[in-house]
Amino acid sequence: MLAVDSSIITTRSLAPIGPAVSKFERSMGQAAVRRVVSKEHVFSEGDQRRQVFRIEEGVVSIYKTLSDGRRQIVDFAYPGDLIGLGTLPEHVLSAQATCDSKVRCLSAAMLEREAESDPELALKLYKSVSQELAATRDLLVSLGQRSAIERVALFLLNLSRKAAAQDGPAVHLTMLRSDIADLLGLTIETVSRSLTKLRTMGVIDLAQGGTVVKLNDVARLSRLANA
Amino acid sequence: MLAVDSSIITTRSLAPIGPAVSKFERSMGQAAVRRVVSKEHVFSEGDQRRQVFRIEEGVVSIYKTLSDGRRQIVDFAYPGDLIGLGTLPEHVLSAQATCDSKVRCLSAAMLEREAESDPELALKLYKSVSQELAATRDLLVSLGQRSAIERVALFLLNLSRKAAAQDGPAVHLTMLRSDIADLLGLTIETVSRSLTKLRTMGVIDLAQGGTVVKLNDVARLSRLANA
DNA sequence: CGGCGTTTTGAGATATCTCAATGGGAGTGG
DNA sequence: CCACTCCCATTGAGATATCTCAAAACGCCG
Numbered sequence: 001m002l003a004v005d006s007s008i009i010t011t012r013s014l015a016p017i018g019p020a021v022s023k024f025e026r027s028m029g030q031a032a033v034r035r036v037v038s039k040e041h042v043f044s045e046g047d048q049r050r051q052v053f054r055i056e057e058g059v060v061s062i063y064k065t066l067s068d069g070r071r072q073i074v075d076f077a078y079p080g081d082l083i084g085l086g087t088l089p090e091h092v093l094s095a096q097a098t099c100d101s102k103v104r105c106l107s108a109a110m111l112e113r114e115a116e117s118d119p120e121l122a123l124k125l126y127k128s129v130s131q132e133l134a135a136t137r138d139l140l141v142s143l144g145q146r147s148a149i150e151r152v153a154l155f156l157l158n159l160s161r162k163a164a165a166q167d168g169p170a171v172h173l174t175m176l177r178s179d180i181a182d183l184l185g186l187t188i189e190t191v192s193r194s195l196t197k198l199r200t201m202g203v204i205d206l207a208q209g210g211t212v213v214k215l216n217d218v219a220r221l222s223r224l225a226n227a
Numbered sequence: 228m229l230a231v232d233s234s235i236i237t238t239r240s241l242a243p244i245g246p247a248v249s250k251f252e253r254s255m256g257q258a259a260v261r262r263v264v265s266k267e268h269v270f271s272e273g274d275q276r277r278q279v280f281r282i283e284e285g286v287v288s289i290y291k292t293l294s295d296g297r298r299q300i301v302d303f304a305y306p307g308d309l310i311g312l313g314t315l316p317e318h319v320l321s322a323q324a325t326c327d328s329k330v331r332c333l334s335a336a337m338l339e340r341e342a343e344s345d346p347e348l349a350l351k352l353y354k355s356v357s358q359e360l361a362a363t364r365d366l367l368v369s370l371g372q373r374s375a376i377e378r379v380a381l382f383l384l385n386l387s388r389k390a391a392a393q394d395g396p397a398v399h400l401t402m403l404r405s406d407i408a409d410l411l412g413l414t415i416e417t418v419s420r421s422l423t424k425l426r427t428m429g430v431i432d433l434a435q436g437g438t439v440v441k442l443n444d445v446a447r448l449s450r451l452a453n454a
Numbered sequence: 455c456g457g458c459g460t461t462t463t464g465a466g467a468t469a470t471c472t473c474a475a476t477g478g479g480a481g482t483g484g
Numbered sequence: 485c486c487a488c489t490c491c492c493a494t495t496g497a498g499a500t501a502t503c504t505c506a507a508a509a510c511g512c513c514g
Contacts, residue, residue, distance in 0.1 A: 484486090
């Protein structure tokens with residue numbers, strides 16, 4: 001998601017750059033942290049957009065639903081990511097925790113006010129959204145052009161890149177198959193079949209009831225992903 | 228600074244957003260205008276990102292290609308749109324005119340320098356990219372969840388909304404079927420079949436060799452699009 | 455141990471793709 | 485002005501990846 005460089009929000013890393021520590025940044029440290037349990041919503045489409053949230057722990061899915069219930073996850077937000085930014089007074093997306101998580105709650109109005117007087121902050125927001133746009137475009141290419149196996153392989157690679165530091169060579173899937181399916185524009189069954197196919201080929205191993213994936217051959221996975 | 232991945236950002240309607248005229252905007256008027264004929268590239272993936280372009284006339288497709296030649300169009304840029312923004316020194320997308328077009332060439336370095344000292348400009352960039360992100364997400368939902376007919380119907384509706392002022396009730400398709408197909412993640416044949424199906428149902432009319440679409444029943448088209 | 459939510463596996467249905475042929479319009483050269 | 489060609493769009497028929505529906509297996513928690 002918005003891989004907002006933490007210097008947007010953490011007093012420590014920004015301090016050396018700017019002349020003063022902004023009001024916004026000072027208050028970050030004090031901002032309330034909210035616990036959200038698995039499947040709980042952080043916000044929903046149509047809610048007043050009063051706050052912006054930074055993920056502190058866990059994973060939050062950002063999604064849209066069609067009138068008939070079909071759901072498209074647009075991104076998974078990981079610790080450090082900012083969610084809820086936008087230009088409209090209401091949320092146009094929903095955010096739901098895929099596992100027990102923690103989010104820091106920030107005032108949207110304050111962030112926007114700060115950005116008006118702080119070109120550095122505004123520029124960081126701009127660059128962060130640019131990054132998010134780039135990620136969304138990559139996903140778009142997957143949905144438009146890649147086969148099921150390619151999408152799943154690429155998803156695992158992206159996940160392992162993000163989780164590299166924490167998890168080591170094995171990736172923990174904190175989300176359900178249905179979440180992965182709704183991200184990749186597939187059905188649960190197709191996701192499952194793709195995973196077992198990758199396992200059968202020896203490219204990955206599944207453990208802990210399918211919630212942990214070990215990547216045995218990243219190079220081959222990359223080739224399979226067509227990345 | 229942020230190690231931000233760069234992308235070419237298509238920002239919609241940069242100019243109309245703010246009241247003040249910045250140095251950047253004043254100098255826009257003097258910038259060189261370049262003619263690009265149909266199918267000519269404005270820039271390609273991997274090119275040095277020296278310039279940013281504003282569409283003056285025509286339509287430019289912004290796309291990515293996979294190693295095996297599959298192509299995904301990420302957006303069509305219309306007059307007023309900015310393309311080529313980003314944070315990396317090289318373009319990560321390609322831009323190709325779908326019809327004879329004109330683009331105004333602006334210095335990327337200058338725009339970025341201006342933004343650093345002009346919070347207003349930085350904020351405009353941020354808002355523009357946010358809008359572009361929203362549009363990309365909408366397309367993502369289409370590719371992930373909608374059927375061929377739904378995608379085509381929605382595409383026509385979006386197009387008519389954009390072209391409303393110029394074209395009246397009929398929409399001129401300035402791009403080929405293959406461009407539409409590569410935007411919607413379909414094949415040319417499926418796009419063609421979807422269009423004829425809509426025509427058979429009486430929802431649209433096709434004229435001028437399929438390059439002009441008249442929307443007979445926008446409400447029904449909306450229902451078909453599931454929008 | 456039992457029940458529940460989730461994942462996996464299976465078999466058949468189907469939307470979309472692929473391959474192939476036809477048709478149409480615009481431009482070119484005779 | 486007509487034929488020719490090229491490029492593109494349409495249509496058709498068969499192939500196939502993915503979906504749908506259904507059942508079984510798994511793991512977790514009470």
